[in-house]
Amino acid sequence: MNDAIIKAEDVRFSYPAAEGVTPVVLDGVNLDIREGSFVAVLGHNGSGKSTLAKHFNAILLPSGGKVYVAGVDTLDEDRLLEIRRTVGMVFQNPDNQIVANVVEEDVAFAPENLGVPPEEIRRRVDDALKAVGMYEFREHAPHLLSGGQKQRVAIAGVIAMEPRCIVLDEPTAMLDPIGRADVLRTIKTLNRERGVTVVLITHHMDEAAQADRLVVMAKGKVVADGTPKAVFSHVEELRAVGLTVPDTTQLLWALRQEGLDVPLDALSDEECAEALKALLQN
Amino acid sequence: MALKDITLGQYFPGHSPVHKLDPRTKLLAVVLYIVALFLANWFVTYAIMFLVLAGSIAISGVPVKSILRGMKPVVFIVVFTALLNLFYTGGDTVLVRFWIFTITLEGVFRAFFMVVRILMLISGTFLLTYTTSPILLTDGLESLLSPLKKLHAPIHELSMIMSIALRFIPTLIEETDKIMSAQRARGADFESGNLIQRAKALLPLLVPLFISAFRRAEELATAMECRCYHGGEGRTRLRQLKYRGADWFTLALFLAVTVAVGVLGRFGL
Numbered sequence: 001m002n003d004a005i006i007k008a009e010d011v012r013f014s015y016p017a018a019e020g021v022t023p024v025v026l027d028g029v030n031l032d033i034r035e036g037s038f039v040a041v042l043g044h045n046g047s048g049k050s051t052l053a054k055h056f057n058a059i060l061l062p063s064g065g066k067v068y069v070a071g072v073d074t075l076d077e078d079r080l081l082e083i084r085r086t087v088g089m090v091f092q093n094p095d096n097q098i099v100a101n102v103v104e105e106d107v108a109f110a111p112e113n114l115g116v117p118p119e120e121i122r123r124r125v126d127d128a129l130k131a132v133g134m135y136e137f138r139e140h141a142p143h144l145l146s147g148g149q150k151q152r153v154a155i156a157g158v159i160a161m162e163p164r165c166i167v168l169d170e171p172t173a174m175l176d177p178i179g180r181a182d183v184l185r186t187i188k189t190l191n192r193e194r195g196v197t198v199v200l201i202t203h204h205m206d207e208a209a210q211a212d213r214l215v216v217m218a219k220g221k222v223v224a225d226g227t228p229k230a231v232f233s234h235v236e237e238l239r240a241v242g243l244t245v246p247d248t249t250q251l252l253w254a255l256r257q258e259g260l261d262v263p264l265d266a267l268s269d270e271e272c273a274e275a276l277k278a279l280l281q282n
Numbered sequence: 283m284a285l286k287d288i289t290l291g292q293y294f295p296g297h298s299p300v301h302k303l304d305p306r307t308k309l310l311a312v313v314l315y316i317v318a319l320f321l322a323n324w325f326v327t328y329a330i331m332f333l334v335l336a337g338s339i340a341i342s343g344v345p346v347k348s349i350l351r352g353m354k355p356v357v358f359i360v361v362f363t364a365l366l367n368l369f370y371t372g373g374d375t376v377l378v379r380f381w382i383f384t385i386t387l388e389g390v391f392r393a394f395f396m397v398v399r400i401l402m403l404i405s406g407t408f409l410l411t412y413t414t415s416p417i418l419l420t421d422g423l424e425s426l427l428s429p430l431k432k433l434h435a436p437i438h439e440l441s442m443i444m445s446i447a448l449r450f451i452p453t454l455i456e457e458t459d460k461i462m463s464a465q466r467a468r469g470a471d472f473e474s475g476n477l478i479q480r481a482k483a484l485l486p487l488l489v490p491l492f493i494s495a496f497r498r499a500e501e502l503a504t505a506m507e508c509r510c511y512h513g514g515e516g517r518t519r520l521r522q523l524k525y526r527g528a529d530w531f532t533l534a535l536f537l538a539v540t541v542a543v544g545v546l547g548r549f550g551l
Contacts, residue, residue: 089508096498097505101449108520110509115516143452
């Protein structure tokens, strides 16, 4: 279970030169993503996090370095389908990734492409829709669903491929708070109950805080990598790359700046409250 | 202007035997029906066709009113055809003669039959779109045309394009609504002025709509690739089209009607 499902070795990527300038998007990224883990990739706009994500299922190919998906080099064109079946991808705008005009037809799209027999497609579609809690909407038209519901249908569409890993590129950026919470809950359930590896690209601190591991990117490089608690306690470094920290960490950090002895790694509201209580009792 | 009110495909969901027929059966039946309509040429044959149509409508449970409502856009063509046939059919039995016009008995019959033919043609095709969802229609067409794949005709691609177009129509309508509201908020005027002025007002609406449609297309293509789309080769389908007893019966019935009408028509009935 602990093998690297995705392995990036010194990955470099730049878009074709325009007017003499070669924009370097990825500048030597090394990353191992273990099977079964929940990794959040945090970064500011233009940090290269989405570009990195697109390397994980061979939508983009590295200009330098290598990406391996379950041991297969993404440059190997003959095994493209195998790579894409292993790592599924969900994008920001749910409208632009739903193909069919009935929910269950859309979820069936990937298994249909893979030539799965009809009875097996039916089983996978029902299973995937139940996993995201959209089974009762299976005969609805997608455009009549809410943003959060559409995004969950999009996730079901990927799960129906039965991938080992799901990469989500800012899946909650266009959703309202309720939709965001639903999608996040779905992602976490998939990770915990089905052991699907999750890579969540985001710029929401509170989403990133829920992962097992947090990778921070800036200017095409990985600048921090560790548990969310460890990463968020480096407040100054995060600020330097244009990121803020969760409100709890921010509060504790401000208190520490004033010379008070509080731990910086109390990330959840409860832990933070405990830390403050301990402080007041002293 | 409420763009959202536009209904597409005019599909009436239902559970009648006509709804449950395989889409391919309905497509083929409509083709046979149209052929038979053109073979019909006198009262007996038209009466048979009318019975077929009325029977189908009755079984489908589609309200006659909504079929009649669908006729509105073609009223002009029907009237035009009727007048043309009325005035320009030569014959021996002259009924009325005035100025340069002559109306013959043959002309009256011909105009009458033309009108009935057009109206029945439209009703029949309406019944198809009223009782078959657009996706099923696309599936049916793909399946019926699939023999042409051997001639390298891009049948799968065409049906994919059609179903994606159907999928994105409501999305694009919603977007048009949004852009219109945004432009109206900044003082754009879509409602007043003559036709040319109004068409000009739509131009700044089309540009952002096209740009966004292209962006959507690109994102959709990436998302489809991520879900292992690689053309029609080796693809299976969730929903299998299957001919049942009712389908064979319907096809046999329509074939029989077409042959009967063809034969009777030759005898001038």
